[in-house]
Every structure is written in C-alpha cells, then in structure tokens.
Amino acid sequence: GDSVTQMEGPVTLSEEAFLTINCTYTATGYPSLFWYVQYPGEGLQLLLKATKADDKGSNKGFEATYRKETTSFHLEKGSVQVSDSAVYFCALSDSGGSYIPTFGRGTSLIVHP
Amino acid sequence: DAMVIQNPRYQVTQFGKPVTLSCSQTLNHNVMYWYQQKSSQAPKLLFHYYDKDFNNEADTPDNFQSRRPNTSFCFLDIRSPGLGDAAMYLCATSRVAGAGNQPQHFGDGTRLSIL
Numbered sequence: 001g002d003s004v005t006q007m008e009g010p011v012t013l014s015e016e017a018f019l020t021i022n023c024t025y026t027a028t029g030y031p032s033l034f035w036y037v038q039y040p041g042e043g044l045q046l047l048l049k050a051t052k053a054d055d056k057g058s059n060k061g062f063e064a065t066y067r068k069e070t071t072s073f074h075l076e077k078g079s080v081q082v083s084d085s086a087v088y089f090c091a092l093s094d095s096g097g098s099y100i101p102t103f104g105r106g107t108s109l110i111v112h113p
Numbered sequence: 114d115a116m117v118i119q120n121p122r123y124q125v126t127q128f129g130k131p132v133t134l135s136c137s138q139t140l141n142h143n144v145m146y147w148y149q150q151k152s153s154q155a156p157k158l159l160f161h162y163y164d165k166d167f168n169n170e171a172d173t174p175d176n177f178q179s180r181r182p183n184t185s186f187c188f189l190d191i192r193s194p195g196l197g198d199a200a201m202y203l204c205a206t207s208r209v210a211g212a213g214n215q216p217q218h219f220g221d222g223t224r225l226s227i228l
Binding site: 108 | 117119144153154155156158161163203205207209215216217218219220221222224
C-alpha cells in the first residue's frame with residue numbers, strides 16, 4: 001500500500017536558518033504530493049502541492065520538488081521565521097482514483113529568535 | 114471566504130454521555146471526512162462521505178457514527194465516549210472528480226475532553 005515517511009522531529013532552528021524536512025513515499029502509479037502545515041490549536045492548511053514529476057510547489061517561501069527517481073518531496077525554506085513554528089505533514093494522493101490521502105507522521109518545527 | 118467550519122471549538126463531556134460534533138462547509142465539495150488526531154500524531158481517518166455514500170474505516174470503533182443530511186453539513190456522533198476518545202476531531206472536505214489530486218480543506222477542529 002501507499003506510505004509516506006517523514007524525518008522525525010522536532011527540528012529546532014534559529015531564525016533565518018535554512019530548513020529541510022525530508023519526505024519520501026511509496027505508491028503505485030503517479031501520486032500527487034502535498035505539504036500541509038498545522039499551527040498550534042488549528043486544523044491543517046495546504047502549504048503547497050505538486051501533481052507530476054519534476055513539478056515544484058511553492059508558497060510563502062517554502063518549496064518542494066517532486067522527484068520521481070528518488071520518490072521524494074523534501075520541504076525547504078531558505079530563511080525560517082519564528083512564525084513558521086508548526087507541525088508539517090507530507091501527504092500523497094494516489095492517481096488511481098483514490099481520494100483518501102496518506103499522511104506522514106508529521107514533523108514539528110521549532111524556530112527560536 | 115469559502116471555508117470549513119467546526120463547532121464547537123472546545124467540547125467537554127462526561128464519560129459515557131453522548132456527544133455530537135458538527136461541521137459545515139461553503140465550498141460545495143462532494144467529499145467530507147472526519148479525522149481523529151491525538152497529541153503529536155498524524156490525523157487518523159474515521160470515515161468519509163462521498164456525496165451521500167458513507168464509508169467507514171475498518172478500525173473505526175462502533176461507538177463513532179456520522180450523519181450527512183445535506184452537502185453542507187456533516188456530524189460526528191460519539192455514543193458513549195470513553196477516556197481514550199479525548200482528542201482533536203478534524204473535519205475536512207475535498208472536491209473529487211476523476212483523478213485523486215485535489216487537496217483537502219480542513220476546519221480548525223473540535224478539541225474534545227472527557228471528564
């Protein structure tokens with residue numbers, strides 16, 4: 001079955017540091033890939049997505065590139081802010097008609113001033 | 114703004130006392146989902162509606178039920194809450210037509226506490 005593996009957290013960074021959160025997946029077919037962010041006490045929000053190989057999703061300074069050859073969709077940001085502190089979830093949605101996404105376990109990011 | 118709204122944000126109930134959580138959407142999405150999320154964990158899908166068709170996950174306890182009276186509203190009923198049911202409950206929607214590449218839209222959740 002489909003699965004998503006994320007690096008364990010928490011990831012702790014100083015403000016303006018470079019961020020990478022690793023995400024790899026296994027899926028049949030050609031899934032769409034997503035990053036969601038969850039701020040404390042809130043629901044998940046879509047951060048970015050990519051629907052085919054080599055697509056780059058980007059939003060609010062975050063980027064992730066769909067790498068079919070390495071089955072990865074790593075999240076990056078060049079300069080994090082305290083306000084980026086949240087839990088980040090990588091997810092996939094299979095192209096085979098399933099509309100039930102598979103989520104990774106989530107990675108907590110803590111950014112210190 | 115079109116959105117997914119959950120009420121209440123916080124719900125306290127007594128052990129064994131039935132409770133209902135509600136979700137409404139203005140997105141006109143055809144799929145609605147209910148998730149349970151415990152601390153530091155990923156959301157766990159309980160069930161979903163594809164239009165009027167109800168789909169239960171195999172490991173969802175019988176204690177959890179759902180109703181979707183119309184496109185806009187969906188309810189989660191917990192018949193006899195136990196201490197282990199204390200969690201954040203998230204409602205989500207998506208528009209599904211063909212390939213499964215549409216993102217989900219989440220409400221802000223209802224945090225359920227059991228006394």
